[in-house]
Amino acid sequence: MSAGLAYALAGVLLFCLGLQALLAQAHVLRKILALNIMASGSFLALVGLAQRGGVPDPVPHALVLTGIVVAVSSTAFALALLRRLAAESGRTTLDRDPAP
């Protein structure tokens, strides 16, 4: 097994750990962190698969570079939304609204 494949499998593991946390954790901050871990896992899988043939394939590398910046931006926006949610309702979970 080449090193690239090992990285890709580690990326799969990270993605699934993040997915499990996204489903299991109620706190929105933990969900945001879980989404970040899922994103990191998919980046690792893409970069790993891109160099399993020895010579790195530049196209997935460029895609990952783009993805990292978008992931950082969306995380910051999600954090701003979470702070707004906490300020408006005092809640940090996404439970259904209590019945009026």
Next chain:
Amino acid sequence: MIARLGVLALAAALAWAVLEPAPDRVELAPRVAAALHDTGAAHPVTAVLLGFRAYDTLLEVVVVLLAVLAAAAAPAGAGAGAAPPAPASAVLRAFANALVPVMLLTAGYFLWAGSTQPGGAFQAGAVLAAAGVLLRLAGVTTPLDVEHPGVRVGLVAGPAVFLAVFLSGALPELLLLVETLLTVSIAAALLGLFAAARR
């Protein structure tokens, strides 16, 4: 329990997909290498980012800009009760003093190296923004105000000039100019996001 089993099944399926060799793989690396001289970049990743997939990169910078706008439009509100920042320790200030000049140098190097080696606007912008965050945490600077006209020009300059140069077809010749402005815009956007998320 069901969710856990589902995640395990997904993990197994993804691992199988990774291990299974693709039946008819298209080798992109030789194609990129063959068309490298058309883009004005000497490094394949830069060539893909600013040449073959320039639309992707342009729209990505616009996404970052949109994220700044959205984060600035969703302030935590009056009741957020953001704790006043604790005064920075002397250690942190000394650390920032020592590190920030090196970070600026590194960002400049990444920008310059981007055309021939791994590096480029995104890496340089990220390092620049990290230096700004460090200065902010050390209490040296005030939060970046995205409503300041100069900051707005800095935010928009990268994508605007990128689009103009891209449409005029002079991208291969003006690659370094576009990369420099993109660095400034990305760094400003990341700092603006940091300021908005902390407010």
